[in-house]
Amino acid sequence: MNGIRIGRLFGIKVAIHPSWFVILGLFTFSLATGFFPRAYSAWSPAEAWIVAAVATLLLFASVLAHELGHSLVARAQGIPVTNITLFLLGGVSTMEKEATSPGREALMAGVGPLVSLVIGLASWAAANFVRAPLQVQAVLLYLGLANVTLAVFNLLPALPMDGGRVLSALLWWRSHDRVQATRGAAAVGRVVGYLFIALGVLQVLGGSPFGGVWLGLIGWVIIQGSRAGAAQSVMRRDLADATASRLMTKVAGWLRPFVTLSSAAQQGFRDFESRCLAVEAEEEGQVFDGLMCARDLAFEPRPKWAVRRVRDAMVPARDIPVVAPDKPALDVLRLMQTKRADRVAVISKGRLLGFVDATSVDRYLRMREADRQRLESRLKAA
Ligand SMILES: [Zn+2]
Known part of the structure; x- marks a missing residue:
């Protein structure tokens, strides 16, 4: 509070x-x-x-x-x-x-x-x-x-x-x-x-x-x-007992920084079916420069999609806290809370592996709940 x-x-x-x-x-x-x-x-x-x-x-x-x-x-x-x-x-x-x-x-x-x-x-x-x-x-x-x-x-x-x-x-x-x-x-x-x-x-x-x-x-x-x-x-x-790598959503694809938001919406988000895509640094190939999520796109006024570029709408890498894949999950959540960050990048040896946000935490928790229910019903059957 x-x-x-x-x-x-x-x-x-x-x-x-x-x-x-x-x-x-x-x-x-x-x-x-x-x-x-x-x-x-x-x-x-x-x-x-x-x-x-x-x-x-x-x-x-x-x-x-x-x-x-x-x-x-x-x-x-x-x-x-x-x-x-x-x-x-x-x-x-x-x-x-x-x-x-x-x-x-x-x-x-x-x-x-x-x-x-x-x-x-x-x-x-x-x-x-x-x-x-x-x-x-x-x-x-x-x-x-x-x-x-x-x-x-x-x-x-x-x-x-x-x-x-x-x-x-x-x-x-x-x-x-x-x-x-x-x-x-x-x-x-x-x-x-x-x-x-x-x-x-x-x-x-x-x-x-x-x-x-x-x-x-x-x-x-x-x-x-x-x-x-x-x-x-x-x-x-x-x-x-979870780590950042268990919690994270893997990077599904990369966006180029200078494509317009409309083409990001049409090609990127639709093709990869991912909530968030990594944005690469200009002219450097897949070097992590920012994260662009569907919610960032939704935040932009629709008529501007044709002229605004990915680079203008993404959250730049410098504003995204970074954790190693073996970072304990509870520490990741604490970091998000103290830094008031809605997403965290999971990076190993300079390479972006994925990101953690509220949806990926939620998905992980639901998976654990489903595992537990399966186990319980198997125990009941046995
Ligand atoms: Zn009290």
């Missing part, structure tokens, strides 16, 4: 997704017009708004602390963490690897809610036992309530959430099969997600549309997250 960078904490980039501002506004609004005026009726509206804004910002600092808990434990386990992004529903840490054992995974997932719980209880204790102005007490009381709620909510056994990851670690520990465990936790997550949606519908019918829509939205995000989590764990397993 991308966002606006606001700084660095412990060497980890902290960013804010645009959706975060929506929730910041909503929370401040509901605190300033509902929660605080109800509890402290003597406050002026300005007072309520200021206290509400401070409380909301501190709540998000607590969410950041929760996320830092995950990140620092991950780093202690040797997992690099590149950034933390705050978004609509809280925070998310981008980690470059997965935990290597169920115990480590459970620890990494469990520490977040623990941080929230500690902040919550400490705030609540301070509100009750430390003498402070009423406004400060109000903020502390709210932080206590909100952080404990956050801890409990995150411990729901639904996969994208920490509780789901703890559940998945438990299943992994019992079955020794990580993918199976993730699928199990994802199934539980979907049930929780549908329960949220059902509760949301009941709330809307009961006359509280805002709360109902909010619950429904959370349910939907949980269901999507569970699906994505299960798919990702299958993908990681299937890619774990």
Whole structure:
């Protein structure tokens, strides 16, 4: 997830997704017009708004602390963490690897809610036992309530959430099969997600549309997250033993740099039936100079095809990351992500062998799935 960078904490980039501002506004609004005026009726509206804004910002600092808990434990386990992004529903840490054992995974997932719980209880204790102005007490009381709620909510056994990851670690520990465990936790997550949606519908019918829509939205995000989590764990397993050369689509043919786009469309792409063709360097024969894909062609306005040349529409070689054929597949994907490249060239001893893009990864994963199903049906038959 991308966002606006606001700084660095412990060497980890902290960013804010645009959706975060929506929730910041909503929370401040509901605190300033509902929660605080109800509890402290003597406050002026300005007072309520200021206290509400401070409380909301501190709540998000607590969410950041929760996320830092995950990140620092991950780093202690040797997992690099590149950034933390705050978004609509809280925070998310981008980690470059997965935990290597169920115990480590459970620890990494469990520490977040623990941080929230500690902040919550400490705030609540301070509100009750430390003498402070009423406004400060109000903020502390709210932080206590909100952080404990956050801890409990995150411990729901639904996969994208920490509780789901703890559940998945438990299943992994019992079955020794990580993918199976993730699928199990994802199934539980979907049930929780549908329960949220059902509760949301009941709330809307009961006359509280805002709360109902909010619950429904959370349910939907949980269901999507569970699906994505299960798919990702299958993908990681299937890619774990693959290399760039297994993933890649072989170069089917070459285009000359100065032919027009219409003749590239008529001869190149139709004859070779390939999504992407290599473009050779001028006058040097099959020396890799760029990659021209059907999607690059589609991007060009049709009337210009007769005059524009391949060289103008291709992605030049200097903008395409290069990997060796034996590069591990997961590293190739990571490279594409960090360089924001939609295609990677596989080159060995100066010779272009093929390219990797989303479609070739997808095709490889589908082939693995088909292999697995064939094997399963053979095992059933036997
Ligand atoms: Zn968490």
